[in-house]
Amino acid sequence: MSMTSISRSAKNSEDLQKDSDRKIALRVRDVSKSFKLPVDRANSLKVSLLNLLHERTGYRIQQVLKDISFDVYEGDFFGIVGKNGSGKSTLLKIISQIYAPDSGTVSETGKLVPFIELGVGFNPELTGRENVYLNGAMLGFTNEEIDAMYDDIVEFAELQDFMEQKLKNYSSGMQVRLAFSVAIKSQGDILVLDEVLAVGDEAFQKKCQDYFFEAKRNKKTIILVTHSMGDVRRYCNRAMFIQDGKIAKIGDPEKIADAYSNSFLGTSKSDNEHPEGAKESSLILDGIKLTVNGAEQQYIEKYEDFDIAVNIHNTEPVESTALRVDVVDGRGWLAFSLPDRDSKPHVLQPGSHTIVYSVKNTLAFGDFHVDIVFDNGTKRFVIKAAAYQFHMRGYAVSAMPLMIPHTEVTIDGN
Amino acid sequence: MQIFEIFTEKNRVLLKAMVATDFKLRYQQSFLGYIWSVLKPLLLFSVMYLVFIRFLKFGADVPHFSVGLLLGITMWNFFVETTSGAMSSVVVHGDLMRKINFSKFVVVISAGMSALINFGINFIVVIIFALINGVQPSWWGLLIFPLVIELFVLSLGVGFYLGALYVTFRDLSPIWEVVIQAGFYATPIIYPVSLVATNLGPHYGPLLSRLILLNPLAQIVQDARHILIAPQNPIIWESFSNPLIKLIPVIICVLFFVGGITYFSSKSNKFAELV
Numbered sequence: 001m002s003m004t005s006i007s008r009s010a011k012n013s014e015d016l017q018k019d020s021d022r023k024i025a026l027r028v029r030d031v032s033k034s035f036k037l038p039v040d041r042a043n044s045l046k047v048s049l050l051n052l053l054h055e056r057t058g059y060r061i062q063q064v065l066k067d068i069s070f071d072v073y074e075g076d077f078f079g080i081v082g083k084n085g086s087g088k089s090t091l092l093k094i095i096s097q098i099y100a101p102d103s104g105t106v107s108e109t110g111k112l113v114p115f116i117e118l119g120v121g122f123n124p125e126l127t128g129r130e131n132v133y134l135n136g137a138m139l140g141f142t143n144e145e146i147d148a149m150y151d152d153i154v155e156f157a158e159l160q161d162f163m164e165q166k167l168k169n170y171s172s173g174m175q176v177r178l179a180f181s182v183a184i185k186s187q188g189d190i191l192v193l194d195e196v197l198a199v200g201d202e203a204f205q206k207k208c209q210d211y212f213f214e215a216k217r218n219k220k221t222i223i224l225v226t227h228s229m230g231d232v233r234r235y236c237n238r239a240m241f242i243q244d245g246k247i248a249k250i251g252d253p254e255k256i257a258d259a260y261s262n263s264f265l266g267t268s269k270s271d272n273e274h275p276e277g278a279k280e281s282s283l284i285l286d287g288i289k290l291t292v293n294g295a296e297q298q299y300i301e302k303y304e305d306f307d308i309a310v311n312i313h314n315t316e317p318v319e320s321t322a323l324r325v326d327v328v329d330g331r332g333w334l335a336f337s338l339p340d341r342d343s344k345p346h347v348l349q350p351g352s353h354t355i356v357y358s359v360k361n362t363l364a365f366g367d368f369h370v371d372i373v374f375d376n377g378t379k380r381f382v383i384k385a386a387a388y389q390f391h392m393r394g395y396a397v398s399a400m401p402l403m404i405p406h407t408e409v410t411i412d413g414n
Numbered sequence: 415m416q417i418f419e420i421f422t423e424k425n426r427v428l429l430k431a432m433v434a435t436d437f438k439l440r441y442q443q444s445f446l447g448y449i450w451s452v453l454k455p456l457l458l459f460s461v462m463y464l465v466f467i468r469f470l471k472f473g474a475d476v477p478h479f480s481v482g483l484l485l486g487i488t489m490w491n492f493f494v495e496t497t498s499g500a501m502s503s504v505v506v507h508g509d510l511m512r513k514i515n516f517s518k519f520v521v522v523i524s525a526g527m528s529a530l531i532n533f534g535i536n537f538i539v540v541i542i543f544a545l546i547n548g549v550q551p552s553w554w555g556l557l558i559f560p561l562v563i564e565l566f567v568l569s570l571g572v573g574f575y576l577g578a579l580y581v582t583f584r585d586l587s588p589i590w591e592v593v594i595q596a597g598f599y600a601t602p603i604i605y606p607v608s609l610v611a612t613n614l615g616p617h618y619g620p621l622l623s624r625l626i627l628l629n630p631l632a633q634i635v636q637d638a639r640h641i642l643i644a645p646q647n648p649i650i651w652e653s654f655s656n657p658l659i660k661l662i663p664v665i666i667c668v669l670f671f672v673g674g675i676t677y678f679s680s681k682s683n684k685f686a687e688l689v
Contacts, residue, residue, distance in 0.1 A: 126443050
């Protein structure tokens with residue numbers, strides 16, 4: 001425990017040194033927040049009178065954030081990651097001044113424009129144009145400011161011909177495009193985005209991707225809350241990992257993304273790993289790598305086929321099908337397991353072996369890791385959890401088919 | 415004071431946008447559209463006119479009582495519309511409050527402004543009706559403006575209390591309906607003040623007919639009738655000699671306004687979590 005806190009403060013001071021010459025855009029100091037969760041919500045007079053009568057408080061207190069302090073500098077593309085319920089959305093609402101913190105302060109320089117949800121206050125009975133102005137007014141822009149960014153918004157949304165139509169006549173994709181365009185074309189100093197990246201069709205997503213790269217290049221200050229480690233790696237220059245209402249790690253986005261992914265492995269390890277089983281095993285993992293056309297690659301494009309090469313050595317003969325390669329997605333769900341259950345077993349004689357699994361890639365975007373597992377039908381244990389990690393590029397597309405990819409197995413070159 | 419944030423440009427723009435949206439959408443897709451905002455009170459007036467003036471012979475001793483009835487209903491409706499609108503305004507906009515930060519006063523004031531626009535339209539109808547009825551216009555009639563301001567201040571003050579309370583106590587809606595109904599009969603709208611004096615006997619009648627004017631709504635409606643329609647309508651300024659007692663209705667309005675704003679301010683930073 002003390003070890004981690006020392007290394008954290010060391011990391012922080014290193015951070016501060018590097019950033020000391022940059023201007024602070026957002027300063028969060030010692031922010032704590034708790035919610036009163038009603039046991040029986042006193043929404044009516046009867047319930048609160050009964051509570052009063054029986055001297056019940058009617059709620060319990062849940063601490064959501066504990067002493068959060070961090071700075072976001074001007075020009076930062078700052079990522080905030082954390083599991084569901086870790087408090088990151090509450091933090092975002094405190095930054096956006098929607099919730100008041102119990103203690104601590106939040107101060108910002110410049111205009112902070114929050115997008116907790118897209119199209120807040122959109123009214124289906126109003127036209128696209130009227131909605132842009134209404135939405136803009138709600139975000140704190142004056143009519144002149146909206147005038148200035150209106151054309152940009154319409155152009156980015158590609159809705160020039162529809163602005164005088166009522167919003168209810170828009171397709172849902174068009175509505176989202178309009179809302180997202182308002183979000184990213186609004187001329188705030190600090191943009192706060194919560195999980196809004198995966199919208200629209202593929203062409204629109206490409207535009208958004210371009211916009212984010214451009215924003216990163218132009219040093220626009222953006223705070224992004226996301227579950228996609230791909231986005232964190234791609235766009236962010238700094239990131240923060242929140243766990244149980246505290247900052248678990250802050251700094252380099254690559255390390256944050258790893259820490260976030262590893263936090264899921266931590267739980268699965270204790271469930272699955274049986275080291276005593278591994279000791280019994282005569283199968284030892286020497287190495288694993290993922291290759292595309294022979295070159296090692298951790299970032300895989302969509303539909304890009306890849307090979308998983310596993311080096312092992314064994315002291316006793318084993319069937320090749322007993323060595324299983326499980327590909328697990330970021331949520332901890334098994335995407336597929338290699339080799340196919342009906343593939344022909346091949347006895348591996350004692351010695352070193354290289355087994356190559358060629359995968360026809362149909363994976364959706366996101367982070368994946370590979371578990372190496374021993375399973376001969378009677379005994380199953382994990383040889384090495386998260387032996388390898390890789391990332392699928394691209395964006396979430398609705399109705400992404402989850403198919404078992406077609407694979408071929410090559411053992412020792414055969 | 416938190417209320418002054420309402421005067422920043424950002425909040426003025428938002429207020430304007432919300433009132434304009436409400437106005438645009440109010441009679442969306444109804445056949446007669448905005449005509450309804452005039453037609454509805456006129457139809458209600460016709461019913462009351464037939465029942466209370468033609469059938470029960472109320473206000474036979476008061477000149478142009480039918481005009482007074484229409485004016486009273488219009489002002490009362492303004493009060494009801496503002497307070498009921500203000501009560502639900504915070505809850506109705508709960509979704510917004512959970513997503514963005516803006517001055518919470520805006521939603522209550524926007525409800526009041528919508529009601530004020532409606533009142534303005536109806537008031538024109540009252541004036542036309544008065545002129546047709548042969549009411550003599552006078553410069554005293556301009557005093558209607560401070561009276562409307564007083565009514566607006568009272569309605570908003572009550573509205574701020576209701577809006578903040580309704581977030582946690584949803585029972586308020588039926589309770590307020592009953593209060594409104596009781597208030598309607600406690601205020602001399604469908605009956606003239608003179609009816610109180612004659613019907614309650616020589617002992618209590620005259621006293622009660624004066625006490626009834628301490629109710630700010632009664633004071634406002636009677637003042638409006640006095641200056642616009644006929645000076646025979648009794649007003650508080652001629653009913654009491656003590657200047658402090660005369661000022662009681664105005665003091666009540668101011669107390670509601672200041673108290674309402676203070677209460678609303680103290681509760682508003684938790685609205686996003688509670689609605």
